[in-house]
Amino acid sequence: MHQKTVLILGGGVGGLITANVLSKSIGKNHRIILIDRDKQYAFAPSFPWLATGVRKPEKICKDLNALKKKRIEFVEGEITEINAEKKTVEVNGKVISGDIMVLAMGADLVPDSVNGLEGMGHNFYSLEGSKNLRDSLKNFHGGDLVVLITSLPYKCPAAPYEMAMLLEYYCRKRKIRDKVNISMYAAEPGPMGVAGKELSGAVRQIVESKGIQYFPEHQLEKINAVEKSLHFTNGHEAHVDLLAYVPTHKVPDVVKSAGLTGESGWVQVDRNTLETKFSNIFAIGDITGISLALGKPLPKAGVFAHYQAEVVAHNITVDILGKGKSKSFTGDGECFIELGDGKAGFARGNFYKEPLPDVKMYKPGRHWHAGKVLFEKDWFRRWF
Template identity: 60%
Template sequence: MKTILILGGGVGGVVTANELRKKIGKEHKIIVIDKEQKHVFAPSLLWLMVGLRKPEKISRELNRLQRKGIEFVNGEIEKVNPYEKSVVVNGKTYIGDYMVISLGTELVKPPELEAVGYSFYSLEGAQLFWEALQDFKGGKVAVLVSSMPFKCPAAPYEAALLLSYYFEKKKLRDKVEVELYSPEPGPMGVAGKELSAAVRALVESKGIKYFPEHQYSTINGNSLAFSNGTKADFGLLAYVPKHQCPKVISDTDLVGESAWVQLKNRETMETDFQDVFAIGDITSIPLAVGKPLPKAGVFAHYQAEVVANNIGVAVNGKGDLKTFTGNGECFIEIGQGKAGLARGNFYAEPMPKIKMYQPGFHWHAGKVLFEKDFLRRWF
């Protein structure tokens, strides 16, 4: 009898648990541990913040995993020991034969930003932003990327585009300036200059003012200050919080120079520790282009399928091993019921090979279908 510990019930954890349950017999235990009771489908936070979703429609109780024969432990993981493949939760120690780490990123909300703005990267923040948005009838709305790195490189751009469309529908667009501030030199830079320019053109074609290379430094009342000396006033602020490796992992030998989990093999997601795997946002995978693989659910998902398969092969003693090839795709919501799609191979050398597909109604429909399918299939 084997025990597989899955740390985190986010994208990577939930997909790993479900896929593994299909592959190994019920005599083997699969345990998912998460401090939250609910899984939130993060891509839909962008719809939530403009009133196109309700919180209950985009979240699912993690307890539902139990119906599939997956044990769920609700509690904060206080300690991780990769040498022994053990964790401490609610004062109790769990030891596994295999351990899959999918604890994502820890989001840090600078108190001075949180005092006047809304972090739309969480369910509560996106919902509070939506409540404030309904009272906003004119002035400047700023979308701010407060620091690098951040997950889902497209999300701030989608947020600005959806906001622009929201004001259009409300017939307020001529009374509102939508502005986007980011430390990046351009949108989604890892995907190459052409794609970055295409996303920038899309954003600017909607009258959104884009300010790249603007690293947030301080805030005074409703005025943001940047390290390049510029300032920006706003009436309403939606911001991307600071991302860091969860402390419970940064305290261990799993973390490399990047301050995120270092992998021994980027195709199998093995760490330097025997039978300990790490997937998703908590890893940092250097690419030949000099930037890391973006933090995105699509990668956590594909990596989870590979790790589940390979643990299944090891437990069953038969089957074919799989590898994560670096392929991925991302819908880019642009409003008007349309979305674009960026798809390609991020492990391609010397540059990722990514293609941008023209925005249309079909890609938006694809994203809606994906949302429904994700929440139905895994819970």
């Protein structure tokens, strides 16, 4: 059989799983090349634990070179050009070509989209930002603690709410809660809106029951670093002593230049097969823009990158080996939401259901928190 090369662009959630599934399914005659600018993979769902001091960075990071034992060739470097017609990429000045390409490059984070924001707060959506937040918290003894969602869309709609609730729990544990005002400013109308009004209302109620002041529909306009204040487009101002924020997300420039984006500004794909307008080029995870019937996009979340990766890897295998039945991504997803006090909530459902996604939130409890801890442990065992 003619040797095929699968190029996987990005070694985050989607790329990691695509490479793993293929390494088991396509046999030894074919090549799997995984490319990432960073050889260190970091498990983002644990960043809020890292920021609040209950995880060490080394516990949630792994070297992608470890995948070599699974016959996955890892290339460390910046992808500076993608040629979709030729199925080639340029990395470290060298051209690498493939027969099939899977784009899993996620969303680029823009920490300073509002001038000065990066200097004023901690971007807890990055490993470094979470470490810095942890260090600043140690010297924080009271004042205005703010969690901010700078703009939409952003990945993991639960994460900022988790962060706010874990910070609140952290302040109680340190016995400084009575000296801290915690508020949350969100660019969106409510938490996890795509999952439905009921779920959104339930999460908001839990957040507010912890004494966290919640300000939805607040779009950041500018900051004043001297006065330490945030200014929103609706005229509202907020003073900040310690700021944890979700930065602006954007599609990587190299993907845009390759002509792979659609009307949404993100990569346009068939919502079932994840194939782009170029045959044998697939895109999965945060980089894609998939519209739902309710007029909003499928949220950006690791769980979708994961299930999409499994579908794409399966279908590539069927194509290469010429046997088996292809599969479709169904829009199913689930997530934990940490609440503090060793408890979590859990939501699961189908986001492709029409006219509205059908998502249910289960009663919060300690068992869901234990579930997330097990999920984290299993992640490294399974994929490295």
